[in-house]
Amino acid sequence: MKPAAFDYFRPSSLEEALAQLAAAGESAKVIAGGQSLGPMLNMRLATPSDLIDLNDLTELAYIRDVAGVLEIGALTRHDQIAESKLVQARCPLLAQAARTIGHYAIRQRGTIGGSLAHADPAAQFPLIATTLNAKIEIVKLGGQRSLPASAFFQSVMATALAPDEIIRCVRFPKVAENEGTSFRLFNRRHGDYAIVAVAATVALDDDRVSRVRVGLSGVSAIPQVWDDAVRPFVGRTPSAAWAAEVALAVRAAVSPEDDPRISAVYRKELTQTLVERALVDALSRAKG
Numbered sequence: 074m075k076p077a078a079f080d081y082f083r084p085s086s087l088e089e090a091l092a093q094l095a096a097a098g099e100s101a102k103v104i105a106g107g108q109s110l111g112p113m114l115n116m117r118l119a120t121p122s123d124l125i126d127l128n129d130l131t132e133l134a135y136i137r138d139v140a141g142v143l144e145i146g147a148l149t150r151h152d153q154i155a156e157s158k159l160v161q162a163r164c165p166l167l168a169q170a171a172r173t174i175g176h177y178a179i180r181q182r183g184t185i186g187g188s189l190a191h192a193d194p195a196a197q198f199p200l201i202a203t204t205l206n207a208k209i210e211i212v213k214l215g216g217q218r219s220l221p222a223s224a225f226f227q228s229v230m231a232t233a234l235a236p237d238e239i240i241r242c243v244r245f246p247k248v249a250e251n252e253g254t255s256f257r258l259f260n261r262r263h264g265d266y267a268i269v270a271v272a273a274t275v276a277l278d279d280d281r282v283s284r285v286r287v288g289l290s291g292v293s294a295i296p297q298v299w300d301d302a303v304r305p306f307v308g309r310t311p312s313a314a315w316a317a318e319v320a321l322a323v324r325a326a327v328s329p330e331d332d333p334r335i336s337a338v339y340r341k342e343l344t345q346t347l348v349e350r351a352l353v354d355a356l357s358r359a360k361g
């Protein structure tokens with residue numbers, strides 16, 4: 074199919090894009106990498122009156138270390154994030170997850186802002202942003218606000234973004250020196266969206282686990298962090314047995330829904346296996 078007719082704009086600055094978005098009204102849409110919106114336009118699942126193309130806004134394509142935080146502009150491509158030495162050093166969880174998104178061609182075009190705004194529940198960046206509680210910086214004509222990922226994602230493909238708002242950048246906390254992180258996913262074919270994915274972080278102090286965080290996608294409508302399930306395991310001596318116990322507790326806590334293709338029990342089993350493997354990886358990285 075072909076998209077329904079729309080008016081096309083290609084602004085050369087963020088100010089211009091925001092003004093066009095405000096003037097066009099609620100049925101306008103911005104397009105970044107086009108890897109999700111493109112198919113939706115073709116299938117007429119999205120029929121915007123106006124399409125505002127962000128691809129000339131080079132001011133939104135950057136990766137910076139700003140005051141101890143890793144700041145990534147919304148127009149930064151998945152592949153730039155995966156390959157960035159700064160991201161690999163400051164937020165290895167994000168780089169590791171970015172490498173697993175779709176296929177090479179998708180990673181060359183897809184952007185972090187587009188992935189967060191699209192909010193597919195199985196997508197990598199929403200999971201990492203939620204697990205690390207990244208801050209999403211949002212702008213509109215004459216205004217701006219900052220939302221933690223925990224308030225940004227609302228339901229399947231639904232976020233707190235208003236129609237006249239654009240994501241400007243995302244701020245991720247940097248990995249601590251005593252911390253290790255790991256990302257694991259399971260999908261049926263290389264490049265498919267994950268059935269279940271796990272992001273884990275573990276910090277050690279004096280050979281005890283001082284902090285552990287486990288985020289999951291594929292078991293609920295939006296990515297979720299399982300702090301209550303893992304809290305009893307803080308303060309314990311880290312080991313493979315510890316990772317197995319945490320994974321069992323997380324498995325007991327999740328309650329995915331059955332769907333026609335994948336049973337809830339299968340998702341629970343994947344959860345246990347992936348959480349255990351991610352924690353073993355994260356522990357070995359935390360130990361250095």
Ligand SMILES: Cc1cc2nc3c(=O)[nH]c(=O)nc-3n(C[C@H](O)[C@H](O)[C@H](O)COP(=O)(O)OP(=O)(O)OC[C@H]3O[C@@H](n4cnc5c(N)ncnc54)[C@H](O)[C@@H]3O)c2cc1C
Pocket residue numbers: 102103104105106107108109110111127147148173174175176179182183184185186187188190191193195196197198234238239240241264265266267
């Ligand atoms: C075959 C295939 C496989 C894929 N596999 C995966 C996968 O395994 N994991 C994964 O995470 N993703 C996957 N994707 C999706 C891919 O990562 C997309 O690039 C991403 O979801 C959307 O980013 P984009 O820049 O292409 O956004 P677009 O498609 O341009 O836009 C998506 C949505 O975000 C909005 N938007 C874009 N930029 C902004 C902004 N700065 N501010 C506000 N709103 C904005 C648009 O209006 C639109 O609603 C896959 C895509 C395809 C086609």
